[in-house]
Amino acid sequence: MKLPQVISSFHEYIRLFLTSLMVEIIAIFIVGLSVGFLNGFAGGASVLSFPAMIAVGLNPVTAAMTNALGVWTANVGALYGRFNEIKGIIKAESQLIGYSMIGAVIGGLALAFMPIEGFQKLVPILIAIASISLFIKVQQNLTPLKQRIEYFWLTAVGFYAGYFGPGQGVMTIAILARDAKRSVADINVSKNVVVTMTCIGSNLIYIASGKVDWTYAIDLAISCAIGGFFGAKVVDKFSREAYRMGIFVIGMLCAVWFAKEYWM
Numbered sequence: 484m485k486l487p488q489v490i491s492s493f494h495e496y497i498r499l500f501l502t503s504l505m506v507e508i509i510a511i512f513i514v515g516l517s518v519g520f521l522n523g524f525a526g527g528a529s530v531l532s533f534p535a536m537i538a539v540g541l542n543p544v545t546a547a548m549t550n551a552l553g554v555w556t557a558n559v560g561a562l563y564g565r566f567n568e569i570k571g572i573i574k575a576e577s578q579l580i581g582y583s584m585i586g587a588v589i590g591g592l593a594l595a596f597m598p599i600e601g602f603q604k605l606v607p608i609l610i611a612i613a614s615i616s617l618f619i620k621v622q623q624n625l626t627p628l629k630q631r632i633e634y635f636w637l638t639a640v641g642f643y644a645g646y647f648g649p650g651q652g653v654m655t656i657a658i659l660a661r662d663a664k665r666s667v668a669d670i671n672v673s674k675n676v677v678v679t680m681t682c683i684g685s686n687l688i689y690i691a692s693g694k695v696d697w698t699y700a701i702d703l704a705i706s707c708a709i710g711g712f713f714g715a716k717v718v719d720k721f722s723r724e725a726y727r728m729g730i731f732v733i734g735m736l737c738a739v740w741f742a743k744e745y746w747m
Contacts, residue, residue, distance in 0.1 A: 593646045
């Protein structure tokens with residue numbers, strides 16, 4: 484092949500590559516807007532963006548890390564305009580956040596050094612249990628024992644968030660909703676604060692691992708932040724029962740999707 488033909492073929496390859504990449508970036512951005520909106524309102528929507536990461540050719544570990552970093556901004560966007568509440572929530576929920584962060588760091592290390600494939604089969608069961616638990620009668624007052632149980636479950640959810648991620652919001656809400664003293668707005672804002680703080684440690688581990696695809700991570704992060712901001716605006720319009728039912732439906736849809744993906 485002559486040099487002009489080689490140059491022409493190379494230019495054509497670059498053109499096709501860039502065209503394909505642009506289509507993928509636009510598609511991921513649209514997915515991110517939807518994921519951000521649903522995560523700002525409830526959670527669990529990262530089950531939409533995780534398969535999108537797989538679809539563009541990322542391996543499961545890179546997809547999980549890239550997805551987690553990108554989707555994280557949905558909770559940050561959902562907290563925009565609520566900065567006066569955040570400081571009080573961090574102080575009030577400091578122990579919950581601390582336990583959850585410890586779990587996430589351990590989960591992030593596990594993801595960096597261990598295979599993820601076997602764990603995926605457990606995900607539908609975990610999300611379904613969390614969703615169904617929303618219908619257990621809530622506690623008017625948390626006893627010290629029940630408080631410690633809450634810490635344990637948030638640590639476990641933190642580990643899940645660091646190791647895999649999709650469905651963390653639903654699980655966190657299921658735990659926070661056990662306390663009747665928390666209103667719908669309190670639950671949602673607390674969930675966004677807990678998830679945001681929880682994932683800082685695991686995100687740093689992902690970055691240090693060098694396995695993140697930054698093109699898709701940044702694309703998803705921008706769109707999720709925008710979607711999260713608007714999703715959080717919807718929450719205050721729902722009663723506790725309507726909100727709980729909405730979380731249940733989203734959670735069960737997530738469970739069904741994962742069951743179909745990893746069991747069949």
